[in-house]
Amino acid sequence: METTKPTILILTALTGGGHLSLALALQDILSEDYETHIVDPQPGIFRQYYTYAGRHSSRLWGLGYKYSDNEKAALRLHKTLTLLVQQRLYRLTELIKPRLIITTHTLLSYEIAHVLVQQRASTPLVFQFSELEEVHATWLTVKNADAYLVPTREIFTQARAQGINESRLHLTGMPVRRQFLEEYKTSRAETLARLGLDSAVFTVFLQGGAEGAAGLASMVKSILSVASPVQIILAVGTNKQLAMRFSGIARLRVLPFTQNIAPYMAAADVIIGKAGPNFIAEAMILEKPFLATSFIPGQEAPNLTFLERHNLGWVCLEPVAQHHLLAKLASDPAALAEKVNSIRVYRAWNMQANQGIYPVIAGLISRTSQNLSTHPH
Incomplete structure (x- = not known):
């Protein structure tokens, strides 16, 4: 008997191409067994600013990156951006009703975590880190995502040092499109x-x-x-x-x-x-x-x-x-x-490390399914 595939929502941003490439790579790994939706919920002004800064003022972008790359500034930035995107995220999660959410963009990490708390949702949340040597402080604001997919040993060390429990960190390499x-x-x-x-x-x-x-x-x-x-x-x-x-x-x-x-x-x-x-x-x-x-x-x-x-x-x-x-x-x-x-x-x-991505996602969805069957609404 044919059954409906569990739904996964992959949040990304169309700023540059890297975040979307990561989302597509994850979709390639998961799409056989899961229905995946890739969505950029950020307002168009985000992409306009990124494009302008990248082409005309990379120094301006660099300064902004530097001065927000600490715990307090990162939290302030997240709280401001949450005000801009939370209604979109509310509507998105209500529409898709995902069994699991992955974000490939740091400025959708705290934002979606906040929305899930407000909704009192038990949907597993996974962060796919997007750099090689080190990640920006905004990736590390939320310490209790269900799983962090870590592309390199360098970032694993950084995340652990910043207080993320090692049991949540999964060294899974940098995924690439099929x-x-x-x-x-x-x-x-x-x-x-x-x-x-x-x-x-x-x-x-x-x-x-x-x-x-x-x-x-x-x-x-x-x-x-x-x-x-x-x-x-x-x-x-x-x-x-x-x-x-x-x-x-x-x-x-x-x-x-x-x-x-x-x-x-x-x-x-x-x-x-x-x-x-x-x-x-x-x-x-x-x-x-x-x-x-x-x-x-x-x-x-x-x-x-x-x-x-x-x-x-x-x-x-x-x-x-x-x-x-x-x-x-x-x-x-x-x-x-x-x-x-x-x-x-x-x-x-x-x-070899990429082989760990699918089991992490499958394990979280399976665990949530068991909880739902044990504690139905």
Whole structure:
């Protein structure tokens, strides 16, 4: 007899792409046995501010991040934001009636916990931490979520030190979307041929937009001027201005927004871009060295340390140094192979840790089901 799947609500934010990528990764893991709903309940002004600050004033964003990164300031911020989103969260939980709630965004952690307390709901609440080296204080305001999915050992240590009971912490690695778990080695030449690129030439996948149009133009020029032949897959997302500006350049192909980005990253020898945690994790799962050329102040700065500690790539923020490094990599396969070996070690650990996600969620839902059957309303 067919039964209805238990419903899971995954709260996320469409600020940047990382939080949504995390939500989609969790959906991929859980969707076979659970009906999953991914929702961004934040007002549109949140996304507008993030987009503006990211493109025009990363320093402003960094200052805000820094000054709210302590226990008291984090709580004040949460209480203010709760006033803005609590009615949306009330309606959402009443509409979906989830058996379990996961949040992938720190500014929906205290907020949904507060709503559940007000509703006197027993719905299990799970936090999916979203960074690599350390999380912002706002992630640690709530100490009694039912489970914390912790992506790295560094953050496990931080959360435990901040008073979260170890029994609630689950070291489950950084989940990535299913498309990054596919095998692409045999399709690399086909992917590059489809783009009009040569599979025999050193290829970089370059995330466009992080440095702005002027910075990107300078980087493209620097990469293409490397003595050894180099070609670029330039991912511009939905930015039509960048697509127009960089179309028609020899040894460069513009890649507009696509839901299935993994095959194009897998076709490259090196991934280059902003040090976002999900971007780094996706490169690592594909066994591709990551070259961090920029970062969001405050939020992404610790990822640079993580990248170097685990030997997953390079931090290279200056154009001249980037040029010299790429020249070396394009002409010396051994330099690349050394990184790939260490990436495989970390990948194996992360993949094993990911196996713990499903049992945590299934266990919480099962426990709640037993409580409901023992104590029916």
